[in-house]
Amino acid sequence: MWCCGGAEWWRPLLRSLVDSRTDQATTTTTTTARPKGGPLSAAQISLFPNPRAPPPASPLFSRTHARARASIPRRLYLLGWCWSAVVIVVVVVVVVAVGCAALAGVLVRRGRGGASAFVRGMSFGGSSSVASDLSVGMKWDALGAGAKRPFEYGRTHVVRPKGAHKATIVWLHGLGDNGASWSQLLETLPLPNIKWICPTAPSRPVSVFGGFPSTAWFDVADLSEDAPDDIEGLDASAAHVANLLSTEPADIKLGVGGFSMGAATALYSATCFAHGKxxxxxxxxxxxxxxVGLSGWLPCARTLKNKIEASPEAAQKASSIPLLLCHGKADDVVMYKHGERSADALKLNGFSNVVFKSYNRLGHYTVPEEMDEVCKWLTENLGLGTSSS
Structure with a gap:
């Protein structure tokens, strides 16, 4: 009854059913008994219907019932539908749809979708030696970067060395990724003397995604060296890297590396080190x-020459720091030509110790062959040796 507004519409219907039953009972009791034998007259046939004939119409379809149903408010029934119930169902569907849309928006704002192109092509090992920094609110204006936008960084994951600690490298993930995935991969590398620090970039609007928020080290309109440079965002991320390295022991060698946008940030940090600013x-x-930069590009390449030529000290630092750039020729996210041009720009501007490795049929991901090259190069340039423990 509740779906029809509480009106007593059932009373006329019940009365019609009772009246129909009463009429049938009265007709049955008052008719003359059927004579035994002999043909029936027309009058008798009208009194005694054929027992094989179909039963009379149900009272539910009688005219009395039609009149009773007509007394039910038309606002409640139309074309056989109870519209109060229909309205309730529609409201429930709308509420569920709005809730799903809100949930999807929350997940997207956390940067969990839209980054499938930035996967790594290697199996991840266990994470027994991976530690997490529980402080996720570190501001990016540490060490004098001059912050104006207080983006907060995500969780930082640390892979502790399995042997004697000789070097610490901050490794930066790509656009839309996080530090956890790379910490799992780096733990499997045969580099027991390296401590890996894998931070997570803050979630911010990204122009290449139409302003959609994603984990990113800086804003970018195009994944290449031709894109406009977000100096503020680059300085912020470079300062975050420097802040993570500043607490390491004095006798530990320090490095920075990354993939895709993380590689761009790593190379920018190297140019800041050379420039001193x-x-x-x-x-x-x-x-x-x-x-180290994998599948990345060099930001601020157009102004690099002026920075390095600004002082003899900058030129000396640029020539002394080893750089490894690797890029796949089948990369359709950060095109191979951008990686090649970045290596050339570094060499032309005083970075004489640059190694550029290319890989046929490699897209925007890593493969064991590439990571083996990284391990070999790090071992040689950090002086680790194969017998270090």
């Missing part, structure tokens, strides 16, 4: 021993 002019505070 961030892009905004504040001093760069740590000494970097080397840098």
């Amino acid at each position: 961030y892009g905004n002019g504040n001093p760069y505070p740590v000494n970097i021993s080397l840098a």
Whole structure:
């Protein structure tokens, strides 16, 4: 009854059913008994219907019932539908749809979708030696970067060395990724003397995604060296890297590396080290021993020459720091030509110790062959040796 507004519409219907039953009972009791034998007259046939004939119409379809149903408010029934119930169902469907849309928006804002192109092509090992920094609110204006946008960084994951600690490398993930996935991969590498620090970039609007938020080290409109440079965002991420390295022991060699956008940030940090300053002019505070960039590009390549030629000290640092760049020729996210041009720009501007490795049929991901090259190069340039323990 509740779906029809509480009106007593059932009373006329019940009365019609009772009246129909009463009429049938009265007709049956008052008719003359059927004579035994002999043909029936027309009058008798009208009194005694054929027992094989179909039963009379149900009272539910009688005219009395039609009149009773007609007394039910038309606002409740139309074309056989109870519209109060229909309205309730529609409201429930709308509420569920709005809830699903809100949930999807929350997940997207956390940067969990839209980054499938930035996967790594290797199996991840266990994470027994991976530790997590539980402080996720570190601001990016550490060490004099001059922050104006207080983006908060995500969780930092640390892979502790299995042998004697001789080097620490900050490894930066790509656009839309996080530090956890790379920490699992780096733990499987045969480099027992390296401590890996894998931070997670803050979630921010990204122009290449139409302003959609994603984990990113800086804003970018195009994944190449031709894109406009977000100096503020680059300085922020370079300062975050320097802050993570600043607490390491003095006798530990320091490095920075990354994949895709993380590689771009790593190369920018290397140029800041050589120049001795961030892009905004504040001093760069740590000494970097080397840098690695996989499937990335060089930001601020157009202004690099002026930075390196600004002082003899900058030119000396640029020529001394080893750089490894690797890129797949089948990369359709950050095109191979951008990686090649970045290596050439570094060499032309005083970075004489640059190694560029290319891989046929390699897309925007890593493969064991590439990671083996990284391990070999790090071992040689950090002086680790194969017998280190």
